[in-house]
Amino acid sequence: MPRKPWTLPDREITDEAHYLDRRRFLKALGVGGLAAGGLAGLGRGVFERAQASDPLPELGAARNPAFADAGRPLTDADLALRYNNFYEFTTTKEAVWKEAKDFRLDPYGLEVKGLVERPGTLSLEQVEALGLEERVYRFRCVEAWAMTVPWTGVPLKALLEKVGVKPEARYVWFHSFLDPKQAPGQRKDDYPWPYYEALRLDEAMHELTLVVTGVYGRRLPPQSGAPLRIVVPWKYGYKSPKSVVSMELAAEQPPTFWNDAVPAEYSWLSNVDPTVPHPRWSQAVERLLGDETERATLAYNGYGDQVAKLYAAK
Ligand SMILES: Nc1nc2c(c(=O)[nH]1)N[C@H]1C(S)=C(S)[C@@H](COP(=O)(O)O)O[C@H]1N2
Numbered sequence: 001m002p003r004k005p006w007t008l009p010d011r012e013i014t015d016e017a018h019y020l021d022r023r024r025f026l027k028a029l030g031v032g033g034l035a036a037g038g039l040a041g042l043g044r045g046v047f048e049r050a051q052a053s054d055p056l057p058e059l060g061a062a063r064n065p066a067f068a069d070a071g072r073p074l075t076d077a078d079l080a081l082r083y084n085n086f087y088e089f090t091t092t093k094e095a096v097w098k099e100a101k102d103f104r105l106d107p108y109g110l111e112v113k114g115l116v117e118r119p120g121t122l123s124l125e126q127v128e129a130l131g132l133e134e135r136v137y138r139f140r141c142v143e144a145w146a147m148t149v150p151w152t153g154v155p156l157k158a159l160l161e162k163v164g165v166k167p168e169a170r171y172v173w174f175h176s177f178l179d180p181k182q183a184p185g186q187r188k189d190d191y192p193w194p195y196y197e198a199l200r201l202d203e204a205m206h207e208l209t210l211v212v213t214g215v216y217g218r219r220l221p222p223q224s225g226a227p228l229r230i231v232v233p234w235k236y237g238y239k240s241p242k243s244v245v246s247m248e249l250a251a252e253q254p255p256t257f258w259n260d261a262v263p264a265e266y267s268w269l270s271n272v273d274p275t276v277p278h279p280r281w282s283q284a285v286e287r288l289l290g291d292e293t294e295r296a297t298l299a300y301n302g303y304g305d306q307v308a309k310l311y312a313a314k
């Protein structure tokens with residue numbers, strides 16, 4: 001029997017580490033001793049510490065009552081914001097917040113292009129003016145850790161309706177930033193930077209799909225994908241790209257980063273599914289950050305009532 005993923009040091013289970021060449025993987029394991037205690041002993045005030053010179057503004061968006069209760073307690077902010085996947089900075093989850101501390105995209109604009117009626121670039125404020133709200137979502141990484149987080153954002157549907165989607169468009173392709181000067185991970189050639197992800201148009205237009213500019217009531221800190229990311233709560237975490245700078249409406253299915261890198265391990269759709277094991281671990285159970293108890297993984301991460309219809313045979 002394979003060991004359960006969370007009984008392994010984090011460096012060892014990191015799915016993405018599989019993609020590194022063996023030498024770099026072993027080197028990564030060498031610093032992995034820290035990972036075992038990585039979630040213990042965290043202090044308070046991660047926002048303040050992460051951005052002492054430039055505190056993150058409070059967004060003050062009302063919590064949407066339809067998404068106020070995710071059926072589990074909120075993950076402590078200090079845990080959720082100090083345990084990240086953001087390979088542009090480092091593959092060590094506990095260190096992303098430090099490595100990304102000074103990351104800024106300034107000036108920032110979100111370019112919307114391709115098969116749209118009104119292509120152009122939106123400022124963060126223009127995106128937020130589409131109607132900012134807070135929603136508590138479950139979030140499930142393919143590596144079997146999960147969290148429950150209050151995101152602040154606007155439905156992607158509202159943004160797509162503002163720019164006008166042409167009838168030929170069938171997919172939305174997201175592109176993250178490229179700035180090797182700021183992002184040490186992008187100075188290596190082992191990944192096809194910049195990060196890219198995609199959704200079918202019906203997934204992108206689903207009311208659960210959010211354009212996110214804040215978390216825990218404030219603007220996103222760098223490690224969470226500042227200044228703007230996508231969150232798709234019924235899919236594995238890598239389908240929620242961070243620090244997105246452009247989106248492109250397309251007629252053909254676009255390629256995606258992890259599906260390109262290791263197609264046998266990361267499918268294009270990647271809906272959370274307890275019945276389909278990852279080749280190297282089960283997906284039947286998960287562990288919540290801050291709570292080592294095993295929980296059953298829910299189909300579509302518990303959002304099946306809302307989204308299963310998207311995948312019914314037609
Ligand atoms: N640009 C970019 N987006 C990304 C990633 C990344 O490495 N780069 N990692 C993905 C993965 S694997 C996960 S689990 C989530 C993690 O989001 P969090 O760090 O805010 O929890 O971001 C996703 N989006």
Ligand SMILES: [Mo]
Pocket residue numbers: 085140141142143236237238
């Ligand atoms: Mo992930």
